[in-house]
Amino acid sequence: MPLFTLIPFHAQSPNWSVSAELEPFDDESWIRCIFRIENTGTNPLHWPERQAQLQRRDRLFEDTCFELFVTGPGERYAEFNFSPSGEWCDFVFDAYRQQSKIFPVQRLPIFGEISTKTLPNLHELTVTIDLSSYAGFLEIGVPMQNRFGISAVVKAQNGEKSFWALAHKSERPDFHRRESFVGVFEPFTANGGNRCSHF
Numbered sequence: 001m002p003l004f005t006l007i008p009f010h011a012q013s014p015n016w017s018v019s020a021e022l023e024p025f026d027d028e029s030w031i032r033c034i035f036r037i038e039n040t041g042t043n044p045l046h047w048p049e050r051q052a053q054l055q056r057r058d059r060l061f062e063d064t065c066f067e068l069f070v071t072g073p074g075e076r077y078a079e080f081n082f083s084p085s086g087e088w089c090d091f092v093f094d095a096y097r098q099q100s101k102i103f104p105v106q107r108l109p110i111f112g113e114i115s116t117k118t119l120p121n122l123h124e125l126t127v128t129i130d131l132s133s134y135a136g137f138l139e140i141g142v143p144m145q146n147r148f149g150i151s152a153v154v155k156a157q158n159g160e161k162s163f164w165a166l167a168h169k170s171e172r173p174d175f176h177r178r179e180s181f182v183g184v185f186e187p188f189t190a191n192g193g194n195r196c197s198h199f
Contacts, residue, residue, distance in 0.1 A: 001034070004150055004183065006164035009173045015041030018164045020066070020150045024185055029132045029140075035066040035082075037154060039121045044157040047123050048085040050116065057087040061153045066125060069149035071181055072138035076100075079176075082127050084116050092137060097176055103137050149181035 001021035008016075017038040024031050039045055048063050060081045061067075068080045075095040082088050092100040117124040131140055140146060151165040163173035167180040174180075 001032070004166060006150060006152060006166060007168070009163040009165070009168050015039060015043040015156065016045070016154050016162065016164075018152050018154060020152075022068075022148070022150065022183070029130065029135065031068070031070075031129045031131060033066075033068060033082075033127050033129065033150075035125045035127075035152065037064075037123045037152070039123075043160070045123060046155045046157045046159075047116075047118065048083050051085045051087060054086040054088070054114070056089055057083075058089055060087060060089055063153070064155045065153050067149075067151045067153075067175055068129070069151070069175065069181055070131070070134075070138060070140075071147040071178070075178070076138065077176075077178070077181070078134050078138060080129055082114060082125060084123070084125055086114055088114070088127075092134070093176075096178065100137070103134075145185055147181045148183040148185070149175065150183065151175040151180075 001023040004020050004022065006018040006020065017040050019036050021034040022031065037045060046064055060083045063083065065081055065083045069077055070080075071077045077093050079091040079093070080088070081090070092103040094100045094102075114125070114127045116126075131138070134140065138146060149166055151163070154162045154164060165175055165180055167182045169177045169179040
């Protein structure tokens with residue numbers, strides 16, 4: 001899977017290295033994401049504990065979490081949030097930060113699996129996202145050619161937060177800016193599937 005390196009909003013965030021791998025599969029109805037945080041400094045990461053029951057919960061950005069944005073036609077886009085706790089959330093927007101009035105919020109899990117791996121200086125979250133419910137709203141075709149953004153909120157044990165994304169296009173951290181959705185799914189006919197790239 002292609003590897004994407006996220007950049008911090010503030011350059012003075014030397015404690016972490018944040019990256020993600022992203023790949024569509026199964027006729028573009030699923031996306032597999034692997035998010036990684038490597039501790040390169042001395043400030044310990046706060047990694048939310050796994051919950052016994054996986055459930056939809058808002059405001060996951062108050063702790064360490066990962067986010068994927070996928071564009072649709074016009075100004076439409078969807079947002080998917082995942083926490084190491086196993087909690088998740090989704091939103092769909094008709095335009096910048098304008099939640100859709102025509103698309104229902106998904107109350108059931110939107111993923112096939114969500115798992116984590118923790119090593120002394122490496123934390124990893126893997127999730128496969130089911131996009132079939134969003135295919136009409138986002139006009140996902142085969143091959144998939146939608147743009148995407150990847151972001152993360154990284155919280156240290158002392159409470160400090162840093163904000164990471166493929167690109168930052170505003171004067172403050174704002175993952176919803178369409179200009180920051182600089183990833184693109186591209187047709188890749190050699191293997192009969194897709195590849196992802198950054199422009």
